[in-house]
């Protein structure tokens with residue numbers, strides 16, 4: 651038996667993160683409505699990955715609140731998958747001793763987004779569903795032919811697609827992509843843009859590739875030295891002088 655839950659809105663309210671004397675995030679607020687594609691950009695060291703780490707529970711903020719679906723929420727890394735929050739890492743980060751399919755199965759939950767299984771444990775039905783989801787995610791990312799290969803033997807662009815497949819296998823309600831275009835060529839980035847636009851879920855995107863960010867995002871938050879310096883539509887961000895000065899003048 652399962653119960654359907656709506657896609658939750660994620661809200662960060664006045665988040666501050668300090669690492670000793672360094673303020674990595676300084677009073678950052680962001681609303682990520684259900685189904686939107688929200689980008690987070692800024693120069694190296696601006697705090698983008700720290701923001702992701704706060705949402706995933708790897709970093710505890712020194713101040714501020716987070717809410718999910720309108721309720722106050724304290725993120726815990728081991729609960730993200732069950733909540734339908736999936737994240738890709740910068741680079742690739744796969745288990746070398748597992749096949750591609752086994753790596754992607756790590757992300758699978760064995761039940762549909764928004765449906766919570768009534769009991770605990772891992773019955774045969776969930777294992778079957780997980781394998782179907784993993785194979786479907788590999789197919790969607792165009793890398794199903796590598797299901798039984800080991801990631802270390804594959805080209806970087808294929809491994810980036812496998813990383814996306816691992817996240818998609820969870821049928822996420824919120825998909826967090828940390829520099830998914832890093833190291834990819836123009837054709838791969840074009841494919842990635844299509845995938846993000848048709849993901850059919852809420853997407854949070856940290857990325858330096860501005861053409862990708864501008865083409866897929868509904869809204870963009872710009873960080874600089876941990877401070878939010880702009881929040882708006884791609885057109886508004888492009889026209890923002892502060893952003894050009896701090897980042898876009900030099901971005902890839």
Ligand SMILES: Nc1ncnc2c1ncn2[C@@H]1O[C@H](COP(=O)(O)OP(=O)(O)OP(=O)(O)O)[C@@H](O)[C@H]1O
Nearest residue numbers: 669672673674692693694695696697698699700701
């Ligand atoms: N665990 C940590 N301990 C101490 N300092 C940290 C830690 N994590 C990040 N920092 C520092 O916090 C600041 C923000 O880092 P963060 O990785 O979030 O930036 P970023 O915007 O993701 O950069 P990039 O674009 O290079 O990935 C940097 O000065 C970084 O050195």
